[in-house]
Amino acid sequence: MSASTDPTGARGEPRPAGFASHPLDEGEGIPRLARLWASLERLYAVFVKELIQLRRDRLTFATMIMIPVMQLILFGFAINSDPKHLPTAVLDNDNSAYSRLFIASLKKTDYFDIRYSLSGPSQIDPLILSGAVNFAIEIPQNFARDLARGENPAILVVADAADPTAVNGAFIALTGMAAQVFTRELLGPLQNLSAKPAPYEVRLQKRYNPAGETRLNIVPGLVGTILTLTMLIFTALSVTREIERNTMESLLAMPINPVEIMLGKILPYAMVGFFQMALIAGAARFIFDVPVVGNLGTFVVLTMLFIVANLSVGYTFSTIAKNQLQAMQMSFFFFLPSILLSGFMFPFRGMPVWAQNVGSILPLTHYLRIVRGVMLKGAGFSDLAADTGALAAFALAAMIVAVLRFRQTLD
Amino acid sequence: MNGADIVIDVEGLSKSFDGKLVVDNLSMQVRRGRIHGFLGPNGSGKTTTIRMLCGLLTPDKGRGRCLGFDILTQQTEIKRRTGYMTQAFSLYADLTIRENLEFIGRIYGLDDPSARAREAIDQLGLTGRADQLAGELSGGWKQRLALGACIMPRPQLLLLDEPTAGVDPKARRDFWDEIHQLAHEGLTVLVSTHYMDEAERCHEIAYIAYGRLLAQGTTTEIIAQSNLSTYVVSGADLGDLAETLKHTPGVDMVAPFGAKLHVASRDHAALDGVAREFAAPGIAWERDAPNLEDVFIDLMSRARSNYP
Ligand SMILES: Nc1ncnc2c1ncn2[C@@H]1O[C@H](COP(=O)(O)OP(=O)(O)O)[C@@H](O)[C@H]1O
Ligand SMILES: [Mg+2]
Numbered sequence: 001m002s003a004s005t006d007p008t009g010a011r012g013e014p015r016p017a018g019f020a021s022h023p024l025d026e027g028e029g030i031p032r033l034a035r036l037w038a039s040l041e042r043l044y045a046v047f048v049k050e051l052i053q054l055r056r057d058r059l060t061f062a063t064m065i066m067i068p069v070m071q072l073i074l075f076g077f078a079i080n081s082d083p084k085h086l087p088t089a090v091l092d093n094d095n096s097a098y099s100r101l102f103i104a105s106l107k108k109t110d111y112f113d114i115r116y117s118l119s120g121p122s123q124i125d126p127l128i129l130s131g132a133v134n135f136a137i138e139i140p141q142n143f144a145r146d147l148a149r150g151e152n153p154a155i156l157v158v159a160d161a162a163d164p165t166a167v168n169g170a171f172i173a174l175t176g177m178a179a180q181v182f183t184r185e186l187l188g189p190l191q192n193l194s195a196k197p198a199p200y201e202v203r204l205q206k207r208y209n210p211a212g213e214t215r216l217n218i219v220p221g222l223v224g225t226i227l228t229l230t231m232l233i234f235t236a237l238s239v240t241r242e243i244e245r246n247t248m249e250s251l252l253a254m255p256i257n258p259v260e261i262m263l264g265k266i267l268p269y270a271m272v273g274f275f276q277m278a279l280i281a282g283a284a285r286f287i288f289d290v291p292v293v294g295n296l297g298t299f300v301v302l303t304m305l306f307i308v309a310n311l312s313v314g315y316t317f318s319t320i321a322k323n324q325l326q327a328m329q330m331s332f333f334f335f336l337p338s339i340l341l342s343g344f345m346f347p348f349r350g351m352p353v354w355a356q357n358v359g360s361i362l363p364l365t366h367y368l369r370i371v372r373g374v375m376l377k378g379a380g381f382s383d384l385a386a387d388t389g390a391l392a393a394f395a396l397a398a399m400i401v402a403v404l405r406f407r408q409t410l411d
Numbered sequence: 412m413n414g415a416d417i418v419i420d421v422e423g424l425s426k427s428f429d430g431k432l433v434v435d436n437l438s439m440q441v442r443r444g445r446i447h448g449f450l451g452p453n454g455s456g457k458t459t460t461i462r463m464l465c466g467l468l469t470p471d472k473g474r475g476r477c478l479g480f481d482i483l484t485q486q487t488e489i490k491r492r493t494g495y496m497t498q499a500f501s502l503y504a505d506l507t508i509r510e511n512l513e514f515i516g517r518i519y520g521l522d523d524p525s526a527r528a529r530e531a532i533d534q535l536g537l538t539g540r541a542d543q544l545a546g547e548l549s550g551g552w553k554q555r556l557a558l559g560a561c562i563m564p565r566p567q568l569l570l571l572d573e574p575t576a577g578v579d580p581k582a583r584r585d586f587w588d589e590i591h592q593l594a595h596e597g598l599t600v601l602v603s604t605h606y607m608d609e610a611e612r613c614h615e616i617a618y619i620a621y622g623r624l625l626a627q628g629t630t631t632e633i634i635a636q637s638n639l640s641t642y643v644v645s646g647a648d649l650g651d652l653a654e655t656l657k658h659t660p661g662v663d664m665v666a667p668f669g670a671k672l673h674v675a676s677r678d679h680a681a682l683d684g685v686a687r688e689f690a691a692p693g694i695a696w697e698r699d700a701p702n703l704e705d706v707f708i709d710l711m712s713r714a715r716s717n718y719p
Contacts, residue, residue, distance in 0.1 A: 038520045041517055041520055042517065042518050042520070044517060045514050045517030045518045046518075048510075048513075048514070048517070049503065049506065049510070049514045052505075052506055052510055053503065053505055053506065056505045057505070245503075245504065246497075246499050246500070246501050247501050247502070247503055249462075249467065249497050249501055250495070250497055250501035250502070252467055253465055253466075253467060253490060253493075253495040253497075254490060254515070254518045254519070255487055255490040255491040255518065255519065256518055257487075409466070409467055409468055409469055410462060410467050410468055411468055411469055
């Protein structure tokens with residue numbers, strides 16, 4: 001072997017004591033900037049290495065694509081489930097041709113199965129409470145007269161919103177119907193009334209779930225849960241993998257510090273997270289018809305922050321776990337409360353106080369507010385400052401724990 | 412610091428795992444440009460000692476310097492200047508040869524990692540195989556690559572942990588030629604092994620068993636210190652004789668070497684007596700200088716009876 005042939009001959013020369021001339025020296029004489037540059041170089045080394053490994057690891061690669069796709073499909077079915085023939089009670093206080101026509105149209109939508117004709121408003125609550133009906137529809141007195149006068153009478157719809165998806169499909173059908181139901185009847189002198197908006201108003205009164213989790217709410221939530229799961233798993237395996245593949249000892253024997261290793265390992269997955277975000281947001285827009293109302297840049301920046309927060313948590317687990325199995329278990333133990341207590345499954349404000357407190361320390365809780373705010377309501381950075389701050393604090397805390405926990409020796 | 416020429420200078424290193432003393436009060440000095448052999452049976456604490464030298468393990472007791480830097484507080488400085496070849500192959504199996512070397516080049520902040528990697532690949536004779544995965548190389552090539560990776564950042568100290576385990580004799584010979592060349596250029600090498608022939612290729616040897624340093628010095632010094640007197644017994648059917656001699660008072664060590672038997676003792680007169688007693692037609696006893704292996708076998712058997 002001739003690997004030893006050192007053209008500069010530097011190694012053969014006697015070296016002065018103190019090694020001050022060594023090119024790798026980063027002693028006091030070296031300016032801060034050069035030291036930062038060297039540090040970035042090491043970070044980059046780990047980054048490139050991780051990226052190559054990621055590309056070669058088919059299983060991880062498949063997981064990256066499969067988890068979001070599967071979740072989207074699974075939840076997609078759940079979202080699209082559009083139950084019909086919901087038990088309904090009707091209280092017709094008008095008893096006119098118009099009100100009867102209205103009830104007939106209700107039946108035709110297929111959403112409402114009219115089981116009860118009520119005689120007084122006091123009968124509504126017990127039926128809703130017992131779950132005997134999902135809807136109670138009350139047509140006001142003088143509905144026909146007010147309609148003819150163009151006074152825009154209000155139909156009251158009391159809905160059991162405990163199952164929001166069920167209620168929403170029906171309610172959309174109901175409001176859609178309002179615009180058309182009387183088009184044929186409102187002819188002649190009344191024709192001007194048939195013009196949109198609808199000649200009467202539908203007033204929805206939701207019971208038990210005033211926050212009104214809608215389909216629109218679930219898709220943005222999906223962005224958060226999918227990212228939580230995949231990001232956690234990716235980094236949770238990254239340190240234990242080095243240990244199990246016998247490469248940790250060499251890595252630790254190199255002049256690299258835990259911060260450089262951590263950032264080098266998190267960054268490639270942040271890129272993966274970016275693509276997953278694009279994938280899910282694309283699906284939300286084009287498959288589930290949930291547009292981003294707010295600023296797309298805000299959405300991207302805050303989602304990346306959320307991605308980094310989750311990657312940091314996963315990495316922290318990785319530094320604590322003894323093997324890959326433990327790392328996986330920790331991730332799932334973190335994922336479960338994230339799903340249950342963040343406001344994804346149940347309305348956050350509807351949860352008991354202790355659950356809200358637990359939920360508040362989970363990144364998903366804050367991200368859900370952010371993503372719903374941006375996607376649905378057009379919220380900007382300033383509206384979301386508190387949740388953004390919470391996410392950033394969370395990511396930073398996780399990184400600090402990870403760096404402190406990182407075992408720099410094999411002791 | 413004991414002057415710039417002592418590269419490894421440690422004193423009283425001890426380390427236990429789970430209450431078991433694995434390295435016991437070990438002191439050692441290695442001079443610049445020397446090849447220091449670290450010998451001992453499996454589990455004697457060689458790897459543990461090497462790890463303490465480069466900051467991968469924290470000693471329970473003791474102190475010392477490596478390349479002039481404190482092993483307890485200046486681990487990063489030591490790591491920058493030290494190439495450590497682990498006992499098991501520890502390059503990334505799912506990275507190519509080139510990618511592995513470039514990774515190391517970047518970590519050590521080399522000026523042009525790609526160029527340096529290419530250079531190292533050429534020198535290793537791996538040109539044309541640069542894009543092969545490191546995990547797919549044969550044992551001998553893995554070992555050469557690992558050494559190439561260690562010396563690429565031009566360290567001042569090489570720590571090699573059983574580098575030639577499981578490597579064929581030709582590759583072992585090349586490897587040692589390489590090590591000597593590197594030492595000649597001023598690199599200091601600490602190499603652990605349990606091959607006796609390799610021990611004899613080192614400038615100096617430290618012999619460790621059960622965590623204790625039992626002998627240290629050049630081959631000649633160690634043999635002289637041992638104060639062993641040795642006979643080489645030749646003849647047919649020596650198996651029974653070996654068994655008898657093992658239980659004969661005055662004999663410290665009996666070991667077969669090929670068709671011959673090495674019999675050694677620290678009591679010269681007693682051994683002469685034994686030689687006369689067991690001399691028989693067809694069995695020849697010849698006095699000989701003890702070799703390194705005689706000394707180590709003797710050291711180990713004594714160590715075993717001292718620290719069970
Ligand atoms: N991390 C560890 N935890 C527990 N025991 C260990 C650890 N590392 C080494 N040992 C034990 O210490 C002893 C010495 O090991 P080692 O230094 O690897 O010996 P050698 O390299 O000479 O074969 C062995 O008995 C081994 O089982
Ligand atoms: Mg070992």
